[in-house]
Amino acid sequence: MARLWPVVRREYLERVRSRAFLIATVAAPLLLAAVMLLPAVMMNQQYGRPLRVGLLDASGSLGGAVAAALAQRKMDGAARFVIETASGGARATDEAARLKRDVLSGRLDGYLYLPADALERSSAEYFGRNVSNVADLRLLDQAVEEVMIARRLAGQGLDPGHVKRLTRRLDLKTIRIGASGGEREDRGASALLSIILLMMLYTTVIMWGQVVMTSVIEEKTSRVVEVMVSSMPSARLFAGKLLGVGAAGLTQFLVWAAALAVIGVFAAGASGTLAGVRLPEAGPLVLGALVVFFLLGYFFYAALFAAIGAAVNTPQEAQTLVFPVFVPLVVGTMCFPLVLQSPDSPLSTVLSLLPPLTPLLMFLRITVLTPPWWQIALSIVLTGLAIAAVVWCAARIHRVGILMYGKRPTFPEILRWVRHA
Amino acid sequence: MTKSYAGHVAVKDLCLTVPRGCIFGLLGPNGAGKTTTLRMVMDILGPDSGTIEILGRPADRAALDRIGYMPEERGLYPRMALDEQLVFLAEIKGTPRAEARRRLPAWLERMGLAEWAPRKVIELSKGMQQKAQLVATLLHEPEVLILDEPMSGLDPLGADLVRGVLLEQRRQGRTVVLSSHQMETVERLCDSIGLINHGEKLLEGAISEVKSRYAKNTVVLSYDGDGSFLAGLPGVRSVNHFGRYVEVRMAEGADPQALLQAASARLRLSRFEVMEPSLHDIFVAAVAS
Numbered sequence: 282m283a284r285l286w287p288v289v290r291r292e293y294l295e296r297v298r299s300r301a302f303l304i305a306t307v308a309a310p311l312l313l314a315a316v317m318l319l320p321a322v323m324m325n326q327q328y329g330r331p332l333r334v335g336l337l338d339a340s341g342s343l344g345g346a347v348a349a350a351l352a353q354r355k356m357d358g359a360a361r362f363v364i365e366t367a368s369g370g371a372r373a374t375d376e377a378a379r380l381k382r383d384v385l386s387g388r389l390d391g392y393l394y395l396p397a398d399a400l401e402r403s404s405a406e407y408f409g410r411n412v413s414n415v416a417d418l419r420l421l422d423q424a425v426e427e428v429m430i431a432r433r434l435a436g437q438g439l440d441p442g443h444v445k446r447l448t449r450r451l452d453l454k455t456i457r458i459g460a461s462g463g464e465r466e467d468r469g470a471s472a473l474l475s476i477i478l479l480m481m482l483y484t485t486v487i488m489w490g491q492v493v494m495t496s497v498i499e500e501k502t503s504r505v506v507e508v509m510v511s512s513m514p515s516a517r518l519f520a521g522k523l524l525g526v527g528a529a530g531l532t533q534f535l536v537w538a539a540a541l542a543v544i545g546v547f548a549a550g551a552s553g554t555l556a557g558v559r560l561p562e563a564g565p566l567v568l569g570a571l572v573v574f575f576l577l578g579y580f581f582y583a584a585l586f587a588a589i590g591a592a593v594n595t596p597q598e599a600q601t602l603v604f605p606v607f608v609p610l611v612v613g614t615m616c617f618p619l620v621l622q623s624p625d626s627p628l629s630t631v632l633s634l635l636p637p638l639t640p641l642l643m644f645l646r647i648t649v650l651t652p653p654w655w656q657i658a659l660s661i662v663l664t665g666l667a668i669a670a671v672v673w674c675a676a677r678i679h680r681v682g683i684l685m686y687g688k689r690p691t692f693p694e695i696l697r698w699v700r701h702a
Numbered sequence: 703m704t705k706s707y708a709g710h711v712a713v714k715d716l717c718l719t720v721p722r723g724c725i726f727g728l729l730g731p732n733g734a735g736k737t738t739t740l741r742m743v744m745d746i747l748g749p750d751s752g753t754i755e756i757l758g759r760p761a762d763r764a765a766l767d768r769i770g771y772m773p774e775e776r777g778l779y780p781r782m783a784l785d786e787q788l789v790f791l792a793e794i795k796g797t798p799r800a801e802a803r804r805r806l807p808a809w810l811e812r813m814g815l816a817e818w819a820p821r822k823v824i825e826l827s828k829g830m831q832q833k834a835q836l837v838a839t840l841l842h843e844p845e846v847l848i849l850d851e852p853m854s855g856l857d858p859l860g861a862d863l864v865r866g867v868l869l870e871q872r873r874q875g876r877t878v879v880l881s882s883h884q885m886e887t888v889e890r891l892c893d894s895i896g897l898i899n900h901g902e903k904l905l906e907g908a909i910s911e912v913k914s915r916y917a918k919n920t921v922v923l924s925y926d927g928d929g930s931f932l933a934g935l936p937g938v939r940s941v942n943h944f945g946r947y948v949e950v951r952m953a954e955g956a957d958p959q960a961l962l963q964a965a966s967a968r969l970r971l972s973r974f975e976v977m978e979p980s981l982h983d984i985f986v987a988a989v990a991s
Contacts, residue, residue: 287793295782504777508838511744511771512794683746
């Protein structure tokens with residue numbers, strides 16, 4: 282272990298100090314901040330001033346109630362509408378013309394017209410220069426509708442408040458019963474976490490798996506490989522690479538996560554509308570499993586990339602060999618619905634025990650229903666063994682591949698290297 | 703040891719013994735199997751058959767840590783700072799980091815690399831990289847040095863520097879193995895040699911002992927007058943003219959004294975020297991037989 286450490290540190294520092302890492306680590310959160318914060322800031326600007334709305338009531342009966350309802354509508358804690366009631370009745374057309382002039386001159390943002398038969402036909406009209414402020418119009422719509430419904434209910438002799446209480450919408454909660462009998466409310470967080478893991482694995486494999494592979498190839502290009510393998514067994518070199526590059530990837534994830542948290546707080550503060558968004562609820566078991574299976578996935582796939590790097594001399598040669606690495610990830614994704622539907626079926630169990638699929642499918646099973654402990658333990662042990670086996674094969678390929686120049690080896694040739702190294 | 707690649711035998715039943723505390727030259731023309739042999743010692747290649755002993759014990763990882771190896775294909779991490787890199791390479795050979803850091807400045811100073819310490823290796827010239835590689839080979843203070851073509855690509859000043867370092871290492875009791883196809887380099891530096899060709903050993907032993915096995919059959923003469931009769935003298939196999947002197951190769955068993963008498967009777971000699979056979983001559987003779 283003491284001899285592994287310098288390799289881990291070297292790999293880590295080389296990645297973390299590279300310009301590409303710096304740009305990706307800093308630029309991505311900045312971009313995200315721009316995407317999330319700018320609209321929020323702009324919305325805030327728009328919401329800054331209450332809307333000045335003229336109210337022209339031709340019905341003669343609704344005006345007062347509507348004005349009162351609108352005055353109560355709030356956004357960001359402040360009243361949203363300033364109402365200016367125009368006298369309706371016989372001179373309605375003249376008043377409409379005046380309101381229109383006020384809107385055009387900018388004294389008003391718009392005016393609401395309640396026709397004489399507004400209640401019967403359940404209709405009203407809003408005139409404004411800007412009619413795309415959806416959030417404001419929804420508030421307006423709700424306020425008028427509420428008044429009309431209340432008026433009709435009252436006409437039937439019913440108490441509007443009473444009716445509202447009676448017709449409350451259903452709130453269906455889904456509650457998972459864990460293996461130990463514990464109960465936990467689940468609002469889709471399980472499936473969400475599985476998708477987060479899948480995304481993390483894809484990104485990691487695509488970004489950091491390739492980094493591991495390039496790092497193996499670059500050692501051959503710069504010829505430093507001969508010094509390295511005369512100083513340590515290839516397997517130790519690879520273990521160091523996987524750990525060092527993995528630590529660099531982890532660093533980036535942590536920076537991103539921290540940035541995301543900070544941006545989230547700011548965005549919530551800025552817009553107010555995001556304040557209600559909460560992180561998915563997940564128990565310590567699921568979060569622990571997320572970390573464990575993510576690491577298993579990273580090490581398994583990165584080791585495969587290392588093996589490819591060991592077999593070739595240039596990144597170009599590697600490209601054709603890279604494709605098969607993604608096959609298990611794609612297959613795993615396609616099995617998602619199957620496992621979600623019946624997580625305890627023999628097929629799901631077997632699939633989730635196959636090392637290339639374990640990181641995705643065993644984790645998915647854990648999130649939807651806790652499988653027996655022995656299955657979880659077995660899957661971790663099997664994947665751990667598979668990682669060791671891949672690293673072992675990669676080391677054997679490396680030993681032959683170091684001094685092989687010329688054409689790219691085919692898969693049967695690589696297998697022969699593994700057998701005869 | 704024996705090693706073959708895809709039907710081609712690179713090293714065939716080769717057995718060499720390097721005496722401790724000497725400079726040993728592994729000689730042979732290009733493609734003789736020198737690099738393959740050294741790579742097998744360093745466990746970069748596995749021999750098809752045979753065994754390797756290092757410092758009197760069967761070769762293993764612990765033994766390899768006591769060797770400093772400079773491969774024929776030089777290589778350092780191009781984007782890593784020179785000082786960090788050298789400390790790293792010593793660390794993976796088992797030298798504690800602090801110790802490697804303590805030793806480094808003296809070596810960099812000696813190689814004229816001190817001001818380049820924080821620079822990336824890619825910014826160094828070829829010659830500087832070569833010297834850096836030598837420091838990488840020595841920083842963990844190995845008991846045995848294995849250097850594959852250490853002089854190739856060096857200017858005369860660089861070559862002198864390396865020669866000085868190697869002689870110093872020997873004085874400190876370390877064993878140096880170097881490969882070369884330049885016979886002159888080896889002749890001036892090595893105590894012992896092993897000569898191989900086509901993967902097979904032709905000769906092995908201390909240089910003085912190897913030379914004594916070969917008869918002194920070359921005579922160099924400088925003279926005034928017409929020496930064209932020399933070629934016709936009994937016991938003379940060939941005569942090579944080199945402008946200011948001629949080199950006479952004698953037949954086996956012929957006595958140089960007879961040549962001296964015949965020549966001094968008809969020419970004004972300014973030089974008559976019975977030469978030791980050069981490694982070059984020995985090599986040519988060994989390959990020919």
